[in-house]
Amino acid sequence: MPQSNMNQDNFPSTPGKVKMERSNYFGRVVNRWHGSSSARLFGFSVGLFMLTAFVFLMRLNTSGEWNFGDGFVGPVQAKWGDLVWQRRVRQSCHAKRDDGLVVLVTGAAGFVGSHVSLALKARGDGLVGLDNFNNYYDPSLKRARQALLEKQGVFVIEGDINDAALLKKLFELITFTHVMHLAAQAGVRYALENPGSYVHSNIAGLVTLLEACVKADPQPAVVWASSSSVYGLNTHVPFSESDRTDQPASLYAATKKAGEEFAHTYNHIHGLSITGLRFFTVYGPWGRPDMAYFSFTRDILRGKPITIYQGANRVDLARDFTYIDDIVKGCVASLDTAEKSTGSGGKKRGKAQFRIFNLGNTAPVTVPNLVAILEKHLKLKAKKDLVKMPRNGDVPFTHANVTLARRELGYDPTTDLATGLKKFVKWYQNYYGVSGSRRTM
Numbered sequence: 001m002p003q004s005n006m007n008q009d010n011f012p013s014t015p016g017k018v019k020m021e022r023s024n025y026f027g028r029v030v031n032r033w034h035g036s037s038s039a040r041l042f043g044f045s046v047g048l049f050m051l052t053a054f055v056f057l058m059r060l061n062t063s064g065e066w067n068f069g070d071g072f073v074g075p076v077q078a079k080w081g082d083l084v085w086q087r088r089v090r091q092s093c094h095a096k097r098d099d100g101l102v103v104l105v106t107g108a109a110g111f112v113g114s115h116v117s118l119a120l121k122a123r124g125d126g127l128v129g130l131d132n133f134n135n136y137y138d139p140s141l142k143r144a145r146q147a148l149l150e151k152q153g154v155f156v157i158e159g160d161i162n163d164a165a166l167l168k169k170l171f172e173l174i175t176f177t178h179v180m181h182l183a184a185q186a187g188v189r190y191a192l193e194n195p196g197s198y199v200h201s202n203i204a205g206l207v208t209l210l211e212a213c214v215k216a217d218p219q220p221a222v223v224w225a226s227s228s229s230v231y232g233l234n235t236h237v238p239f240s241e242s243d244r245t246d247q248p249a250s251l252y253a254a255t256k257k258a259g260e261e262f263a264h265t266y267n268h269i270h271g272l273s274i275t276g277l278r279f280f281t282v283y284g285p286w287g288r289p290d291m292a293y294f295s296f297t298r299d300i301l302r303g304k305p306i307t308i309y310q311g312a313n314r315v316d317l318a319r320d321f322t323y324i325d326d327i328v329k330g331c332v333a334s335l336d337t338a339e340k341s342t343g344s345g346g347k348k349r350g351k352a353q354f355r356i357f358n359l360g361n362t363a364p365v366t367v368p369n370l371v372a373i374l375e376k377h378l379k380l381k382a383k384k385d386l387v388k389m390p391r392n393g394d395v396p397f398t399h400a401n402v403t404l405a406r407r408e409l410g411y412d413p414t415t416d417l418a419t420g421l422k423k424f425v426k427w428y429q430n431y432y433g434v435s436g437s438r439r440t441m
């Protein structure tokens, strides 16, 4: 992995894979002109002009904070807080059914976030989304999901969970009954390249969000995405919630495990009702391009070789791949069964609910079998490179025991991998406009 990426540029106020070169460019221009008096005069005039333009573009919002005006697309897109924005938030949060939930969905333009948002909206709940649209993977896919949500009346705010002022404003404006927290820096192997992004979103962001929830009155109940990766080197199969989770195999897993500990602390001290969901390798339409099933599909269609990792002694790796619709049902059931938080005005009034559930499919499939299913659906043969699994944070297999979720949430996964991948391939071909034949690429 390129260690050079681990510098301040990659540290996150803009987490993501694509580095901004803009500041370097301006740096070079300033250096060349530095020293001459005409350059200084020129620099002063440019500075004055930019300051005037800046003041023109900014305006004081209703809460007294400076923001960029509507339509300004700059590096800091903080155009929240004005009256139009407030109206959009209120409209989006209006529940259309009696006793409908009012939910803040973080990561709403993400894979799971967009699906959960649509499901909530469809049954008449009120919700507003929040997403920072970072470029960890193609942001145009996130924009397409956003467009889909907007069509259904779900407003997705562009903002970061680390923005405490934005969260404060949102919680002042809306009495959220629930927070569905799905914003995160995902991906196991990318943590080697950009650990700061994981700390930014999965630790600092989580704490900022929980702080905002604690200060809200009434406090919402929180449901959030942990990960099957917390089981790390656990060998007890299938993985149960009571199994060891103190041996993470990746920094990503460590941040999710840390998140579970933070959640417990906030529950214990402040009376926040919190449910953590350990998702097992979620896949499906509108999925994440960084995940194996997605990148394999793309590469098979392009005739490019795919890399299949193998464990020690050439053992195949396996995952408890879980279809998105099953995960959505688990998320919605968690919201529906969440008890109210017990804190208010900085005081905890009683013990609050604290839960952790596995949401998996309970039927692990090896990676070569995943590829075989894709080959069948795509009607193409993959070019396979079998490679010994590098030490990159991967675990050899995952397998969920969902007894607890079945009992408490009525969770019952019903989609096997072949059926789910068929739906994914259909979506992929439709979305990217490919017929499945390599000749048409």
Ligand SMILES: O=C(O)[C@H]1O[C@H](OP(=O)(O)OP(=O)(O)OC[C@H]2O[C@@H](n3ccc(=O)[nH]c3=O)[C@H](O)[C@@H]2O)[C@H](O)[C@@H](O)[C@@H]1O
Residues within 6 Å of the ligand: 186, 187, 188, 226, 227, 228, 229, 279, 280, 281, 282, 290, 291, 292, 293, 307, 308, 309, 310, 317, 318, 319, 367, 394
């Ligand atoms: O269950 C989870 O909690 C995690 O599931 C996935 O992580 P992972 O299971 O590693 O999913 P993929 O990246 O799609 O990898 C699936 C399997 O394919 C293998 N793989 C991946 C990429 C590749 O090029 N070749 C390859 O053989 C991996 O080693 C792994 O065994 C998600 O990416 C994580 O964000 C999530 O938290």
